[in-house]
Structures are given as C-alpha cells and as structure tokens.
Amino acid sequence: MKKNDTILKNIFNVVFPVACAFVLGGILIAAIGENPFLTYWVMIQKSLFSVDGLLKTLHFASPLILTGLAIAITFKANIFNMGVEGAAVLGGFFACVVGFTVKGLPTVLHIAVCLLTGIVVGMLFSLIPALLKAYFNVNEMVVTLMMNYVVVEIVKFLSQGVFKDPSSGYVSTYPILDSAMFKKIFNSDLTVFFFIALLVFAVMYVVFKKSKLGYEIKAIGKNPEFSEATGMRVKNKIIIIMLISGAIGGLAGSGFLMSEKYRFTMDFSGSPGLGWDGMLIALLGSHNPVGILIAAIFYAALKTGSEYIGVFTNVPKDIVGVIQGLLILLLSVKFLNERFRFSNKIRFLFKKSSKTDFNK
Amino acid sequence: MKKKSLSLLLALVMLVSMAFTGCTTNNNGANSTNTGTSTDTTKGKDDLGIALITSAAGANDKGYNQSAIEGLKKVKDEFGINYKVVEATDVPGSLTQLASAGYKLIFSLEYNFDALINGVGGSKSIAEQYPDTTFVVFNDNPNVKEDGSVKHKNVVSVLFDVHEASFLAGALSTLVNENASALFNSADYAFTTGAAGRKVGFLGGSKSNGITVFGYGFAEGINYVAKELGVKYTFYSDYNAGFSDSAAGATKANTYYTDGANIVYAVAGAVGDGVDAKAKEVKKLSIEVDANKDSNQPGYVLTSVLKNTEVPVYEISKNYKENTLDQINGKVLSYNLASGATGITDLSVIESKIAASGKAKWDEIKAKLDTIADKIASGEIKVTNAQAGEAFDKAKLENLNMPND
Numbered sequence: 001m002k003k004n005d006t007i008l009k010n011i012f013n014v015v016f017p018v019a020c021a022f023v024l025g026g027i028l029i030a031a032i033g034e035n036p037f038l039t040y041w042v043m044i045q046k047s048l049f050s051v052d053g054l055l056k057t058l059h060f061a062s063p064l065i066l067t068g069l070a071i072a073i074t075f076k077a078n079i080f081n082m083g084v085e086g087a088a089v090l091g092g093f094f095a096c097v098v099g100f101t102v103k104g105l106p107t108v109l110h111i112a113v114c115l116l117t118g119i120v121v122g123m124l125f126s127l128i129p130a131l132l133k134a135y136f137n138v139n140e141m142v143v144t145l146m147m148n149y150v151v152v153e154i155v156k157f158l159s160q161g162v163f164k165d166p167s168s169g170y171v172s173t174y175p176i177l178d179s180a181m182f183k184k185i186f187n188s189d190l191t192v193f194f195f196i197a198l199l200v201f202a203v204m205y206v207v208f209k210k211s212k213l214g215y216e217i218k219a220i221g222k223n224p225e226f227s228e229a230t231g232m233r234v235k236n237k238i239i240i241i242m243l244i245s246g247a248i249g250g251l252a253g254s255g256f257l258m259s260e261k262y263r264f265t266m267d268f269s270g271s272p273g274l275g276w277d278g279m280l281i282a283l284l285g286s287h288n289p290v291g292i293l294i295a296a297i298f299y300a301a302l303k304t305g306s307e308y309i310g311v312f313t314n315v316p317k318d319i320v321g322v323i324q325g326l327l328i329l330l331l332s333v334k335f336l337n338e339r340f341r342f343s344n345k346i347r348f349l350f351k352k353s354s355k356t357d358f359n360k
Numbered sequence: 361m362k363k364k365s366l367s368l369l370l371a372l373v374m375l376v377s378m379a380f381t382g383c384t385t386n387n388n389g390a391n392s393t394n395t396g397t398s399t400d401t402t403k404g405k406d407d408l409g410i411a412l413i414t415s416a417a418g419a420n421d422k423g424y425n426q427s428a429i430e431g432l433k434k435v436k437d438e439f440g441i442n443y444k445v446v447e448a449t450d451v452p453g454s455l456t457q458l459a460s461a462g463y464k465l466i467f468s469l470e471y472n473f474d475a476l477i478n479g480v481g482g483s484k485s486i487a488e489q490y491p492d493t494t495f496v497v498f499n500d501n502p503n504v505k506e507d508g509s510v511k512h513k514n515v516v517s518v519l520f521d522v523h524e525a526s527f528l529a530g531a532l533s534t535l536v537n538e539n540a541s542a543l544f545n546s547a548d549y550a551f552t553t554g555a556a557g558r559k560v561g562f563l564g565g566s567k568s569n570g571i572t573v574f575g576y577g578f579a580e581g582i583n584y585v586a587k588e589l590g591v592k593y594t595f596y597s598d599y600n601a602g603f604s605d606s607a608a609g610a611t612k613a614n615t616y617y618t619d620g621a622n623i624v625y626a627v628a629g630a631v632g633d634g635v636d637a638k639a640k641e642v643k644k645l646s647i648e649v650d651a652n653k654d655s656n657q658p659g660y661v662l663t664s665v666l667k668n669t670e671v672p673v674y675e676i677s678k679n680y681k682e683n684t685l686d687q688i689n690g691k692v693l694s695y696n697l698a699s700g701a702t703g704i705t706d707l708s709v710i711e712s713k714i715a716a717s718g719k720a721k722w723d724e725i726k727a728k729l730d731t732i733a734d735k736i737a738s739g740e741i742k743v744t745n746a747q748a749g750e751a752f753d754k755a756k757l758e759n760l761n762m763p764n765d
Contacts, residue, residue, distance in 0.1 A: 022745075023573070056453070091628075094439055129623075156600075160566070160567040160568070164567075165566075166470070166569070166749065167749060168568065168569065169471060169499050169500045169568060169569045169570035169747055170471040170566065170568045170569075170570050171566045171567065171568045172471075172568075175474055175478075178482075181480060181481045181482065182481060184481040184482055184483045185485075187483050189453075191481060240741055256373040259481065262480050262481075263474065266566070267416065305448075307448060307449070307450050307453055307454060308457070309456070310447060310448060311444075311446055311457045311458060311461065312461075313453060314449065315735045317447060317448075318447075321606060
C-alpha cells in the first residue's frame with residue numbers, strides 16, 4: 001500500500017507541473033489572440049496521432065532518450081555531470097569526420113565505425129573529469145561545465161579549418177558519405193538509430209534495476225563514505241559511471257548527426273543542446289529509465305509539435321520554448337520541495353498563526 | 361554538502377534554461393506582432409499563397425529576414441497574394457510540410473540544402489518529391505551537378521554580388537578617411553589623423569565564404585583607392601565575432617578604434633549594433649550590413665552595405681502571380697549593383713553631418729564612387745567573389761597590410 005502511495009505521489013509530482021505549464025502557456029496563447037485548445041490540438045494531433053508525426057517524434061526522441069540516460073546514471077550516483085552536452089557534440093563531430101574521411105566501407109560497417117568513434121570520443125572526454133574527481137576530488141560540476149565551452153571552441157576551430165567544406169557559404173564540415181547515413185525507414189523520418197536507442201534503454205534498465213552496479217550507484221548516491229566502508233571501491237565506480245555516461249552521450253551525438261544533420265554545423269546540437277534537454281528529461285523522468293523514456297518521447301513531441309504549430313497556426317513556435325521554460329521552473333519547485341520540505345514549513349507557519357491544536 | 365551542491369545544480373539548471381527560454385521568449389514577443397499582421401492572410405485555405413522560412417536570426421532581425429518579409433507584404437498589398445512566415449529549426453521538415461500542405465512557391469532563407477537538393481538517408485530529395493513546387497534558396501547555388509548542369513528544374517538560387525557592394529564601401533571608407541578633416545566639423549568627431557589613422561577594422565561573424573566575401577571585397581576597395589592616392593593602409597580583421605554578442609563586438613571594435621582605426625565594418629548580425637554604439641562613443645565611424653541601418657546611430661554609421669532580400673522576393677513573387685515561374689525555374693538569379701538589391705545606401709544620413717565647407721569635396725567623393733561602380737559594372741574592376749569559390753590573394757593588394765587575415 002505504501003509503495004503504491006509513493007508511486008502515485010511521484011506521478012502527481014511530475015504530471016502536476018506539466019499540466020500547470022500547459023495551462024500557463026495556454027493563457028499566453030489566449031493573450032496573443034489565438035485559441036489555445038486548437039493550438040494544443042494541432043500540436044498533439046500532428047506529433048502523436050498521425051503516423052508521420054509519431055515516427056518523426058520517435059526519431060527526435062532517440063538522442064534525447066540517450067542523453068537523458070547519460071545524465072540519470074551520474075545524477076543517481078550524486079555525480080553532477082554537466083558534460084553530456086560536450087560529449088554529444090564531440091561525439092557527433094568526430095563521427096562526422098569519420099563519416100566523410102573513411103571511404104569504401106559497406107554501409108553497416110561504416111555506420112558501426114562512426115558510432116564507435118562517437119562512443120570512444122565521448123568516453124575519453126568524460127575520463128578527464130572522472131579522473132580528477134576520483135583521485136583529486138576536484139568538483140566535477142565545474143570541470144564538466146567548463147569543458148563544454150572548450151569543446152565548442154575546439155569543434156569551431158576544426159570545422160573552420162581543416163574539415164571545412166570550401167563550397168559551403170557557412171561554417172560547416174563536409175557532409176558524411178551515403179554509406180555512413182542511417183537510412184530512413186519507409187521514407188519516414190525514423191531510422192535504425194531509434195532502435196539502437198531502445199536497445200541502450202533496455203540495457204540501462206537492467207543495469208539500474210537488476211545489476212550490482214545499479215545497486216552500487218544508488219548506494220554511492222546515498223552515502224559514498226558508507227559505500228566505501230562496506231567494501232565498494234568508490235573511486236573505480238565513479239570512473240566507470242562517468243565512462244558509461246560519456247559513452248551514451250557520445251552515441252547520442254553521433255547517432256543524431258548520422259540520422260538527422262548529416263554534416264556538422266555550429267548549431268548542430270540546437271538550443272538548448274541535446275545534453276541540456278537530457279537534463280530536463282532526466283529530471284522529468286525522476287532519474288528512472290522508464291520515466292526517462294516517456295519523458296524523452298513527450299519532450300520530442302513538444303519539439304516536433306512546435307514545428308507544426310509554426311506551419312499550421314499563427315502561434316509562434318516559440319510558445320513551446322515558453323512551455324519548456326515553465327516546465328523547468330515548476331519541476332525545480334517540486335525538486336526544492338522534496339529536498340527542503342518547503343510545504344511542510346509553510347504548513348507549520350500556517351498552523352502556528354491559526355493557533356491550531358498541536359497536541360492532536 | 362549534498363544539499364549545497366544540489367541547490368547549486370538547481371541554480372545552474374535554472375540559469376541555463378532561463379538563458380535559453382529568455383532568448384526564445386524575446387523572439388516570440390517580437391514575432392507575435394509580425395504574425396499578427398498576417399493573421400487574416402493565412403486563414404483562407406483555398407489560396408495558400410507563398411511561404412517563407414526564415415533563417416535562424418528570425419523574422420525580426422532588422423535585416424536579411426525582415427526585408428524578405430517586407431517584400432511579401434508588398435506582394436500582398438499589390439497582388440493580394442497571401443503569405444506564411446515560418447521560423448523553423450527543422451528546415452527540411454518544414455519544407456516538406458509546407459510543400460505537402462500545397463504551397464507552390466517556398467522561399468528558404470536558411471543555409472540548409474542537403475535534404476532539398478541531394479536527399480539524405482536514402483530518401484528522394486524534397487525538390488524531386490514535390491516537382492510542382494518552386495523552391496527558392498539564397499546566397500548559394502547548390503543546384504548544380506558536378507558537370508555544371510542543373511539538378512532540379514524547380515529550384516531557383518538567388519545570389520547577391522555583395523563583394524561589389526563591399527568594394528564600394530571600402531573605396532568610400534578610404535576616401536572619407538583621407539578627407540575627414542575637410543568633410544566634417546572637427547567638434548563632431550575625434551578621428552585619428554595622419555599615417556596612424558590609415559587603419560580599418562573588419563568584424564565577421566564566422567570564417568565562412570558567406571562572410572569572407574564581404575571582407576575581401578572591402579579590402580580590395582580600400583586597396584584600390586589607397587593605390588590611387590599612393591598611401592598604405594592596415595586592415596585588421598576578426599572572423600570570430602559571432603552573430604549575437606553585441607557587447608563583445610563593441611569591445612573588439614574599441615581595440616581597433618583605440619589603435620587608430622577610424623572606420624570599423626561589422627558583418628556579424630546583431631554584433632553590429634554594439635559597433636555602432638561604440639563608434640558614437642568614440643566619435644568615429646562604423647559600417648553596417650544587410651538592411652539600411654544608417655539611422656542606427658545617425659552620423660556615426662558611414663553607410664550600410666545592402667543585401668536587400670526584398671527585391672528578389674518581390675520579383676519572384678511577381679513571376680508567381682503572372683504564372684511565369686517557368687522562366688526562372690532552375691536558374692541562378694544574380695543581383696548586381698545595378699539591380700538595387702545590393703550596393704551601399706544613398707548616404708543621406710551621413711550627408712547631414714558634412715560641414716558646409718566640405719560639400720564640394722563630398723560631391724567629388726560621391727562622383728568618384730559612381731565612376732567606380734561603373735567600372736565594376738563594365739568589368740574594368742574585378743572584385744574577388746569568395747562566395748563563388750574564387751580565391752583571394754592578399755599579396756596582390758600592394759597598398760594594404762593585412763596582419764591577421
């Protein structure tokens with residue numbers, strides 16, 4: 001019974017902010033003189049209840065599932081890895097480089113090599129903060145956050161320099177070869193990349209719920225000193241967790257490049273980037289794999305829906321940006337509430353002022 | 361410790377998200393006015409009209425996109441053709457949706473051609489999927505095969521000869537710089553004089569052909585006049601200014617101004633606003649780009665190098681109205697100085713600052729510019745067009761020193 005209660009509470013904790021964000025967004029839409037119900041209907045109907053739209057939503061959900069998982073695994077262990085964005089960008093960039101420099105490979109092999117490059121680059125990228133954290137106790141949040149900027153400058157330098165496509169009028173690398181592109185299934189947007197993301201999801205589900213590592217992650221997240229005392233080698237575990245996170249982040253970036261962007265440009269990751277979106281998704285899914293899967297699809301539906309809004313209604317698509325912002329704000333309130341028990345304090349204040357019976 | 365880092369994390373997440381939503385909401389607010397005006401136009405399903413996809417800068421960028429939309433407004437007023445403006449992040453997706461919704465003429469202002477022209481991920485190109493729709497792309501001509509023949513009959517490429525316009529701006533800069541003391545009241549400006557002032561700055565948003573085309577043309581223009589006058593100039597350039605950080609642009613421009621440069625030319629979107637403001641502060645001059653922004657800081661913006669998307673949008677829409685799109689389909693439309701789509705402004709704003717004693721000299725300069733424009737048109741002066749892939753050789757510019765090209 002008690003378990004059921006907490007699940008219900010958790011669901012409420014997520015659904016309530018989402019609903020609030022939509023209501024507030026709806027008020028805004030009404031304020032600019034458009035019909036909010038119609039707008040939301042277009043958004044939902046086009047992004048979830050039409051075959052093309054649904055496949056497109058799933059296509060855009062693929063990298064978000066991965067970045068969400070990459071964030072969740074570290075956050076669950078109380079390691080605040082902000083570097084998933086950097087891993088995704090770097091992974092995408094080097095997958096692209098391999099995608100246009102290596103010639104003559106059969107499609108399957110070429111795709112595998114590119115993805116592997118992305119994964120390895122992501123892992124190498126995450127190794128730096130992992131080692132600093134494990135052996136020198138350097139704050140990983142600062143290091144990973146700052147390394148994202150380093151990555152942006154590096155890929156900018158490389159795509160304006162050696163890998164620049166001279167025929168292009170803007171900053172861009174060469175497009176990847178046909179053999180490195182994920183093929184679109186039945187001329188929809190969906191590619192095999194989505195199924196790779198699902199596979200990673202399944203593996204991570206097992207890791208989180210059934211494996212020793214999953215238990216250790218939870219234990220380290222709750223109390224690292226105690227975990228060390230019980231015989232876990234926390235340093236090693238931190239490195240492993242960071243490497244997994246980097247690998248998934250790199251995979252997200254390389255897959256996104258090979259299934260959607262096909263060439264590296266400075267706006268590759270979008271704004272906010274894949275990694276930052278992943279953070280919101282991990283938060284929305286309460287760091288739970290199933291939650292993340294649902295949240296990623298929901299979030300991708302918002303994204304594709306926003307494009308349809310721009311085409312089929314007069315509401316600017318930026319309204320979805322507003323809803324996303326509200327969502328983060330409201331989710332953070334819930335987060336705060338859990339940690340600092342604001343609502344209890346407020347209730348306590350009220351009780352005091354209304355002089356109710358304390359000895360009940 | 362745990363609580364502390366958690367609250368820190370939260371603050372960070374909020375900050376990041378707020379920063380991003382901050383800019384999107386801003387866009388949104390500005391955009392609503394725009395879509396507001398086209399509200400009634402998009403309702404009629406029977407006649408969809410013309411669609412336009414803006415570039416990342418958005419519909420209210422005071423330049424490139426906004427001028428194109430002005431063109432559509434003019435088309436609506438004159439011919440009664442409806443239009444739809446879409447700000448897209450997923451350009452191929454929006455192209456497909458607009459084409460399948462039934463739009464027969466679609467302008468795409470963003471650099472994003474792979475899916476449209478070549479097809480990606482094993483699918484047919486969008487141009488091939490919708491053969492009845494005419495797609496218009498700007499600033500590049502991706503619609504050619506390797507042997508030079510046209511790939512798709514329903515794609516039109518629009519190019520602007522901005523290198524020629526930049527050449528004029530360069531020539532004007534040198535002429536004004538050399539005669540500054542005669543032209544302006546000394547109280548209004550604080551120009552660096554003599555050899556120390558023979559410097560010009562250039563800020564570009566990115567090191568790409570779409571931007572260097574402006575910088576190279578500008579440099580050649582300066583060199584042309586400097587050679588005639590027998591003086592030597594220094595050309596400072598920075599191609600990493602980005603397109604949004606106007607404060608950083610102001611700082612960079614200031615280093616040029618304090619080093620002696622009297623004129624700084626910014627081809628970097630909103631970065632130019634910062635340069636204009638700095639020019640006013642240090643009482644020197646700046647040069648703007650895309651739309652006529654001479655009134656940004658009246659008297660301190662020397663001129664604007666125009667890339668007026670309104671002209672091609674209007675003309676192509678006229679073809680659409682008259683059902684003569686097949687005349688231009690598959691073609692490259694190049695807009696030169698004579699077309700009015702590119703060039704420099706009429707200089708009327710800066711002219712109001714010219715001292716009475718300098719009027720004669722000013723007229724002389726304007727006449728000189730006209731001659732140069734004629735020489736460009738006749739082919740006597742050849743300006744490097746980086747956008748068309750022409751190589752730029754700075755060694756040929758004898759009177760120009762480019763320390764950091």
